[in-house]
Amino acid sequence: MPPFKKTKLKPGQTESKHTGKMLAIKWMDQNEVHMLTTIHGDGQLPIQKHGKITMKPKCVKEYNENMGSVDKTDMLLSSVECVRKTIKWYKKIFFHLIDLSLLNAYSSYKTVTGNHIPIAQFQMALIRQIIEKFQTDRVPKSRPPTKDQPSKLIDRHFPSEVPATQSGRLARRRCQLCKKNNKRTNTRYMCTECDVGLCAAPCFNIYHTIKC
Numbered sequence: 170m171p172p173f174k175k176t177k178l179k180p181g182q183t184e185s186k187h188t189g190k191m192l193a194i195k196w197m198d199q200n201e202v203h204m205l206t207t208i209h210g211d212g213q214l215p216i217q218k219h220g221k222i223t224m225k226p227k228c229v230k231e232y233n234e235n236m237g238s239v240d241k242t243d244m245l246l247s248s249v250e251c252v253r254k255t256i257k258w259y260k261k262i263f264f265h266l267i268d269l270s271l272l273n274a275y276s277s278y279k280t281v282t283g284n285h286i287p288i289a290q291f292q293m294a295l296i297r298q299i300i301e302k303f304q305t306d307r308v309p310k311s312r313p314p315t316k317d318q319p320s321k322l323i324d325r326h327f328p329s330e331v332p333a334t335q336s337g338r339l340a341r342r343r344c345q346l347c348k349k350n351n352k353r354t355n356t357r358y359m360c361t362e363c364d365v366g367l368c369a370a371p372c373f374n375i376y377h378t379i380k381c
Contacts, residue, residue, distance in 0.1 A: 185211040249292050251370050328358045342366025346376045
């Protein structure tokens with residue numbers, strides 16, 4: 170398939186290339202939009218936006234109608250997801266399922282209570298409730314006196330978000346446990362009591378149940 174021309178399109182203009190049933194189309198909205206499709210032609214449809222009629226490729230219109238909720242899901246999860254690029258693919262699937270469970274719980278919470286809090290705030294509240302309910306004292310009965318035990322093993326610790334910068338931008342800290350395992354992972358969460366950055370899952374729990 171020949172490449173698109175490098176000339177800049179005006180808003181509403183399109184350029185398309187065909188090869189067999191494959192259509193590649195470039196459409197200028199506020200920015201360039203590129204689409205690949207095997208079920209559409211290069212026809213356009215009139216769309217009313219902000220009181221004006223604009224032309225939009227049919228494939229873009231149908232994508233927006235059918236995939237809008239997927240894009241919204243990705244946008245919501247992008248700020249709170251626990252998936253990291255460095256982990257193996259099957260672990261990514263596992264953690265993505267946890268993220269989707271969080272999103273479903275968040276959606277149900279808003280529907281039932283009518284309380285539209287940010288998803289990050291909901292996630293932190295959920296983490297705290299789970300820790301309060303299931304955290305147990307894992308120090309063995311034959312443990313030495315409390316004064317010889319690190320405070321992180323005997324006190325109750327809760328995750329919190331890394332404070333934003335003075336300019337209001339989201340801040341991250343390097344995960345202390347990943348660092349000890351020679352991994353470089355930046356996280357939005359930390360333990361305030363220990364003053365260390367820790368991934369919400371699973372590093373936070375591991376760090377507070379083992380000597381490291």
